[in-house]
Amino acid sequence: MTVTHMPHSDAELGSLSGSPRRLRREAIIKQVLFGAAIFSVVVSFLIVYALLSEAWIFMRDIDWSTTWGQIGWFPRRGIYDVPTLLVATFWVTIVAMVVATPLGLGAAVYLAEYARPGVRKILKPILEILAGIPSVVLGFFALLWIAPNVVANLGGEGGRGSILAAGIGVGILTIPLIASISEDAMKAVPDALREASAGMGARKVTTVLRVVLPAAISGLAAAMIVAVSRAMGETMVVFMAGGAADAAIFTSSPYDGSLTMTAAMASLASGTDNVVGEGLTFQSLFFVGLLLFLITLALNMLANFFVRRIREQY
Amino acid sequence: MENVVSEQQSKSPDTGTDTRRAEGPKVEGDVVFALSNVNVFYGAFRAVRDVNLQIHEQEITAFIGPSGCGKTTVLRCLNRMNDLIAIARVEGDLRYHGMDLYANGVDAVEVRRRIGMVFQKPNPFPKSIYDNVAYGPRITGMVKKKKGGDLDDIVENALRKAAIWDEAKDRLDSSALGMSGGQQQRLCIARAIATNPDVLLMDEPCSALDPIATAHIEDLMQQIKSEYSIVIVTHNMQQAARVSDRTAFFSVEVNPDSDTRTGVLVEYDHTDRIFSNPADPRTESYVTGRFG
Numbered sequence: 296m297t298v299t300h301m302p303h304s305d306a307e308l309g310s311l312s313g314s315p316r317r318l319r320r321e322a323i324i325k326q327v328l329f330g331a332a333i334f335s336v337v338v339s340f341l342i343v344y345a346l347l348s349e350a351w352i353f354m355r356d357i358d359w360s361t362t363w364g365q366i367g368w369f370p371r372r373g374i375y376d377v378p379t380l381l382v383a384t385f386w387v388t389i390v391a392m393v394v395a396t397p398l399g400l401g402a403a404v405y406l407a408e409y410a411r412p413g414v415r416k417i418l419k420p421i422l423e424i425l426a427g428i429p430s431v432v433l434g435f436f437a438l439l440w441i442a443p444n445v446v447a448n449l450g451g452e453g454g455r456g457s458i459l460a461a462g463i464g465v466g467i468l469t470i471p472l473i474a475s476i477s478e479d480a481m482k483a484v485p486d487a488l489r490e491a492s493a494g495m496g497a498r499k500v501t502t503v504l505r506v507v508l509p510a511a512i513s514g515l516a517a518a519m520i521v522a523v524s525r526a527m528g529e530t531m532v533v534f535m536a537g538g539a540a541d542a543a544i545f546t547s548s549p550y551d552g553s554l555t556m557t558a559a560m561a562s563l564a565s566g567t568d569n570v571v572g573e574g575l576t577f578q579s580l581f582f583v584g585l586l587l588f589l590i591t592l593a594l595n596m597l598a599n600f601f602v603r604r605i606r607e608q609y
Numbered sequence: 610m611e612n613v614v615s616e617q618q619s620k621s622p623d624t625g626t627d628t629r630r631a632e633g634p635k636v637e638g639d640v641v642f643a644l645s646n647v648n649v650f651y652g653a654f655r656a657v658r659d660v661n662l663q664i665h666e667q668e669i670t671a672f673i674g675p676s677g678c679g680k681t682t683v684l685r686c687l688n689r690m691n692d693l694i695a696i697a698r699v700e701g702d703l704r705y706h707g708m709d710l711y712a713n714g715v716d717a718v719e720v721r722r723r724i725g726m727v728f729q730k731p732n733p734f735p736k737s738i739y740d741n742v743a744y745g746p747r748i749t750g751m752v753k754k755k756k757g758g759d760l761d762d763i764v765e766n767a768l769r770k771a772a773i774w775d776e777a778k779d780r781l782d783s784s785a786l787g788m789s790g791g792q793q794q795r796l797c798i799a800r801a802i803a804t805n806p807d808v809l810l811m812d813e814p815c816s817a818l819d820p821i822a823t824a825h826i827e828d829l830m831q832q833i834k835s836e837y838s839i840v841i842v843t844h845n846m847q848q849a850a851r852v853s854d855r856t857a858f859f860s861v862e863v864n865p866d867s868d869t870r871t872g873v874l875v876e877y878d879h880t881d882r883i884f885s886n887p888a889d890p891r892t893e894s895y896v897t898g899r900f901g
Binding site: 496 | 718719725735744745748749801
């Protein structure tokens with residue numbers, strides 16, 4: 296059968312401009328997706344606006360001498376000693392990182408470098424379950440198990456909550472985060488480097504310590520920073536196990552009970568937006584919130600900077 | 610070993626290799642590796658079947674053959690790099706200077722300190738040029754101090770032998786990743802010879818390089834072969850013909866029942882014989898470009 300090529304007439308070819316309906320649908324889909332993307336941006340800005348507007352009232356009207364060098368954080372009585380919260384937050388973060396860094400990093404090194412595929416298949420989901428434990432459960436655990444069994448053995452009081460107990464609880468909560476980001480960073484190191492090292496007669500531990508970890512360093516740094524900002528932002532565990540209700544006397548000892556920034560906000564704002572107190576109690580919440588927001592924002596930007604450096608390597 | 614010698618003596622008159630070998634100070638027949646009936650499995654799959662060959666000291670031995678013929682697999686048995694693959698298993702007798710490489714109690718780490726390796730893709734560490742070359746001496750405890758003195762000499766010496774000293778000497782502290790591919794590969798050779806190994810295994814070291822860089826590496830191989838026995842896997846037959854003293858030709862057998870492919874050693878001989886007068890018709894059709 297032979298097919299002869301016939302020139303087509305204009306009518307047969309039709310218009311090249313496409314179906315208007317299809318073009319319209321395409322445009323609508325694009326708009327909807329754009330709306331979804333912009334929604335979270337808008338909400339973020341609204342949150343910052345709400346935070347700023349009330350915090351601004353606090354900063355404008357407050358007698359700044361009540362925010363520094365006072366006996367503690369007593370917002371209902373007009374005493375807003377910010378260092379009380381900062382020191383408690385600092386301690387919780389330090390304790391959490393001391394607990395989570397070796398365990399998280401150790402788990403990551405094991406999973407990325409040592410575990411056989413079968414073991415990894417079992418261990419990794421378990422680690423992810425740990426990440427999924429509600430923090431309120433961990434708060435209970437910190438108060439009822441960590442305090443009497445761990446803190447008591449470290450020279451503290453086991454019968455009540457303390458910054459130390461809360462810090463250990465937050466640390467446990469942070470382990471999966473560090474493990475997961477660090478493992479990703481190590482997995483991103485090309486196997487060619489491991490082979491090069493093994494081919495030189497390096498033992499496995501030498502390869503890990505001298506090649507893999509240094510090559511993954513920016514990812515590991517990012518993991519640490521994200522973990523710090525997570526530990527600072529954690530609320531429920533410190534609120535339940537921190538050993539203070541809605542006010543705290545200044546302390547520099549992690550064995551005492553105190554309030555972190557987050558716990559101070561949660562304790563004032565629980566159950567009702569009708570925060571009662573003298574003058575600026577309500578606004579003080581927003582001021583503390585703004586401080587926390589700025590610190591974690593700075594940390595996240597730092598982490599992003601390190602993560603971007605990963606891609607520039609190898 | 611006597612076998613080998615007599616075999617070569619019987620071959621040498623018409624190949625001319627005998628005269629060339631006789632000029633060298635080395636006694637012909639010093640065997641570095643002796644493989645008998647070596648089989649390599651990945652799980653249940655047999656990747657390489659019944660390899661028998663002997664690799665000689667101060668020679669360049671080339672492994673050639675089509676893709677999937679197991680030449681790289683065999684190479685990686687020689688320094689137990691296959692240990693890194695959990696499912697890989699080596700059977701048969703594999704001797705290095707008469708010692709069983711796969712005997713109980715043999716530490717793969719000790720093996721690799723004597724048998725260095727250069728890989729297909731240049732793989733310098735993301736460290737400085739200096740630290741790359743110093744890596745081996747540092748981890749193997751060749752030097753007491755981690756900086757300066759002896760180590761500087763070792764690094765310079767290795768870079769000179771790898772013909773990259775002139776290009777590297779003014780930027781020893783800058784990252785190795787800033788070098789070109791050919792320079793990186795010569796750096797990897799410098800890194801491998803810095804620990805003064807006995808053997809250098811090269812797995813297609815020029816496949817990622819341009820012809821000029823390739824020529825550099827080939828010159829370099831000729832210069833260092835008096836100190837190191839070299840085994841090179843190459844896809845490039847001309848390269849094997851240019852650089853090697855002996856050539857092993859591997860091919861692929863398709864197993865009809867399972868549709869899997871197993872590599873076999875077809876022929877192993879002096880390079881000029883492999884390329885001019887091969888004994889096996891499969892070798893001939895490969896080296897004349899009729900397949901592969």
